[in-house]
Each structure stands twice: as C-alpha cells, then as structure tokens.
Amino acid sequence: MDLANRGAALALYRGGSTQVSIAEQLQIPRSTIQSFLSKHHKDPISDETLADRPRAGRPRATTEKQDRLLHRTILKDASMQTDDLAQHISGGGSMMVSDRTIRRRAAEWGLYHRVQRKTPALTRSHVQKRLDFANAHIDWSFDDWSRVLFSDESSVQCGSNHGQQWIWRRIDEAWADGKTQPTIKVATTMKFWCSMSAAGPGSLHIIEESLTSDSYFKILQQHLIADGTRLCGSDFLFQQDNHPSHKTERIQRFLEEKGIQELQWPPNSPDFSPIENMFSVLKRLVAERCPPSKDDLIRITLEEWENLGSDYTHALVSSLPDRMQAAMTAGGGATKY
Template identity: 35%
Template sequence: MVKSREWSRKTREDVITLHRKGNDYKKIAKMLNIPRETIGSIIRKFKAKGTVEMLPGCGRKKMLQTSTVVRYLKRRVEKSPRVTAEELRKDLSDVGTEVSAQTIRRTLRNEGLHARTPRRTPLLSPKNTKSRLQYAKSHVDKPQKFWDSVLWTDETKLELFGPMDQRYVWRRKNKAYEEKNTLPTVNHGGGSIMLWGCFASAGTGKLQRLQGTMNSLQYQEILDDNVMQSVTNLRLGRRWTFQQDNDPKHTSTSIRAWLQIKGWNILEWPSQSPDLNPIENLWWDLKKAVAVRKPKNVTELEAFAHDEWAKIPVDRCKTLVSSYASRLKAVITVEGCCTKY
C-alpha cells in the first residue's frame, strides 16, 4: 500500500481547532480544502493519542539491527574484497543470524560498499614494486621543464571490432537475441593494426603502423624514421629526453648499442609501469575516437587512426605532462603498487 501524504503540523492543528469550535467534518474539509476522510483520520488520531505529531511507523524492522554484525560484515569485505554475499550469509548462519544474501548486499551498500568489476592491472613482483617506488622517489622533484622536454613513446593495437565498439541496448525481457539487440563478433577482432606513436607536452608526434611482428631491427627503423622528426616538430630543443618501456625489443643489445651511438638521453624506466606513461591515456582517447567513426575495414581503421591522432588537442597533451608529478606521488603513496592512472 502506497503511503498517503503527510499533512503539515499546522494543518493538523487547524483541523483540531476548527473541530473544537463545533464544525463538522464536511465543513472543515471545505474550509481547509482537505478530503473529509483525512479530517476524520486526524481527529480520530488526536482523540486516541492526544497529539497531532507524526508517530513512529510500525513497518518491518531491519533484519541486521545490531552494529556488531554490520561491523563484522564491513571488516570481512574490506579484508577479503572477493568474498560473496552468499559466503557472508553462510558465515552469519553458522553463528545463529539468519538473513538473506540480498539483505547483506543492501546493508553493505548502505555502508558505502558496492560490488564492482575489479580493475585489471599488471602483475607486480616485489622487484617491480621496489623499482617503481625508486623511480618515483628519484624523479618526483624534477622540474616541470624536464617533463616538458620528454618524448613519450609506446605501441598499441587497434581492432576493427574491438572492445571500444561495445554499446548498451534498450530491450525487453527475453529479447536479448533479436538481431537489433546483439553485437556481432568476429575472430581476432575482425582485423587489427599495430601502431607506434609518440607525444610531448607540445602535442602529438609521428604515428606509424607496424608491419608484421616487430623485432629489434624494425624498431630501430621506426625510431630512425620518426623520433628526430617528432623532436624537431615539437620543438623539444637540444636537451630532450627519450622515453620507452622495457619491452625486450626495446632493450636488446643491438638497440642499446644503437641508442648509445645516437647519444640520446634515455629516461630510466621501471618494468610493468603503464600507469606511469601518459601516452596510455592518449591511446584510450584515440581508440574511442576511432570507434565512433565505425571503420569498415583495416584501411579505414588506419586512416581514421592517423586522422584522430592529429586531432588530439595540444591542451590535452600539456595537461597529461603537467600533472606527471601527481602520478609519481601516487606511486609513492601506495609504496610502488599500481595506481588509478
């Protein structure tokens, strides 16, 4: 039954005042523009309880009334986030508290704890964690001018029908498999391309498609064709710094020797640290922008990628680099573990 409207205290007091003056229900209802049934209800309540105040309801009480049980649930999920509501229900049942799994979910939600899909992060070994922390501490006080002169680089994969092409659909029950409500899938994303790209605080640099499986020799050719041109276009100056991750192709003996000959200043890099490379944010932007254009084949996929890469605003690049110290501070705060970046 839907709860009826609660009239203000003044309105209820006016009803009682008019009733005491000898007015009948019909007349009071007309004077106050209130249904006659409501007038009767207010007067009967006053006669029975001697007040016009709203009284506590008599609805169903909470199944989990004790703060001890609620504290137990909170401690349990904070210590073991993967525990299920059904497992918690069994735990409470073993000690004599019978509640449903749904009641447990509702209680935890009321306490600000919600079931969510866990974020995917790189698997960090103790060595990785130590290396990340050391990197953050040794670079956190670098001046902004240094970060503005870094050329950030990386590779990424774009799929023709990748995860960025997913959408929600509005549908009725039992209509999930109607053609208009489905998202066709194909093996291996229906075709894909690998891209190498770079950027700096001043904007995006060169973007190049990789052909076949990249090895150290192809990587060397990509750097030779793109890095110095990007450095010039972005006006990084003579004291610029080159960043790359620790992919084996990037750190092979031949590449290290080649980089030494080039004389580039190389930014030391901790393994398993995509959250420390701001180009990952630009890859996300690029994939979203390309997905919106719905390329029909790999040729369009590559063309759209180059087009959207060039459209990325300089302000976006500048913001990512200017906030780099925040990434380092976040790593220090979590003692080398993964961060939200």
C-alpha cells in the same frame, strides 16, 4: 502533511473550523485532514508532538550474530560473492537472506560490491623502483614534464564486437536495421608505434611485422628526432618502456650517438604514462566507428589519433605531478591512473 500544515490544521480545528473548511483553506485533501484529526481524537496531539512518533518498522532479516559473521567474512575474503555469503551466514538453514539484504548490511559498514580493478602484477623490486622514480620526480613541474616525448606500442582491431553491447529498442526491433550488432568472423588487428607530449599527438607508425630491434631502430630513425624537436624542443627527454627491443645495445648506442637523453622508466608502470590513457580512448573511438576492413581501420585510427588534439594531451601531462604523489602515497604500489 508537513509540520506547518499539521499545526495549522490543529489550530483551525480547535477554533471550530470543519474538516471541509480546513481542507479548503490549506488546499489539502479532506481525507488527509480527516486521518490526521482522527489520530488527534484517539491520542490527543500537543503542539510539541506534531512530528511522527518513532515506528517499529519491518524486522531485520538478519540477527546480530549473523551480522557479525557477515562482517568478519567479507573482511576476510573480499572476493566472496553475495549468494555464497547468504549461504554462509544462514548456516545451511531453510531461511535464506536475499542478495539485496547482504548488500544493505555491507553498505552499513561502508563496503560495496564493485568490479575488481585490474593492475599490473608488481614484485617487491618493481614497487621499489616505482617508488624511487616517484621520489626522484616528485618536484617536477608541468614545464619539466613538457620536455618529455612519451612513446609506446599498442594495437587496435577491426569491428566493435568486443563483448556485449547494450541498446535501447522496442520489443519488435530485435532484428531491425540499426538495432543489431555487426560481427566480423576474423578480426584484423593493427599494431602501431606512436608518440605524444603535452603539445599534442606525435607520429603514429604502422607496424607491419613483429617488433624487433631492427624494426624499432627504423621507427626511431624515422620519427624520434622529428617528433621530439617539434613537440618538446631540441633538448627533449625520451620516454620508452622496458620492452626487450627497446633496450638492445643498438638502440642504446643510437640514442647516445644522437645525444638523446632517455628518461629511465620503472618496470610495470603503465599508470605512470599518459600515453596509455590515449590508447584507451583511441581504441574506444575506433571501435565506435566499427571499421570493416584493414584499410578502413588504418584510416580511422589515424583520424582519431590526430583528433585527440593538444588540449587532451596537455591535460594528461598535467596529471603527472599527481601521479607521482599517488605513487608515493601508495608506497610504490598501483595507483588509480
């Protein structure tokens, strides 16, 4: 019963109404009225004390000393698992606390057991170069970033059997059609080069062999100027990472001869590049369609790449000012992007 009904029930009872009458008027079960009024007889309730009195509750499974030890241990070693923490604070005793108790105690201090995020391994030099880049581009607007043609290489794979897949099914449907996960013994991997800008996806070029300075030179000859002019205008900036094949004398000479200005990219900075986010989405979309052959893999990858569209790339490039600010805040360290 809420406080209003408790007050009404007590007033009606004091006015001479029966429990049955009170239950009918308030549309509350008689057993509830009876329990409430029974407490009134044992310990008279005043209008000011209708609320529940504090209850002792279940005793804590850990002592204050154990709580302090647990807090210090988690702060010292964030990778320690809950079962190890339980053994540690129990001191080898027979009374072990549960994983759930460990998690509840940690939550009281704002600490939660979560999957550890992966970030690039950054040296001091990497951090400084990332910070310098962010500082140099912190005032760039969306229009400034729209002049950049982003590029990179990645790969996709036939099949979607990359780890466990969860599915809703009945007990007797374990082996039913549509409820199993098809597997491929030898997965075919396709490597590709692609570009993008705020205006939309650029070319997606299949890389048949390993990426070398020669093969990369041919890719740029075929796609770079066409993609950059179409997506960014004739005075576009070209972004590429620091892969050895990108930095050869031949490639640098080609860019200089064509009058293409390169945006000097800091090392180990995939979180700065919006095309990395496109790769992640592309791989998921291709895996969902589970291409069974290399031809299907190429066809589906090309379809999904084109379907990403300009709305998505516009949103990604719009995030670049925030990425630069996040890098500044992190002092050149890794960001959530």
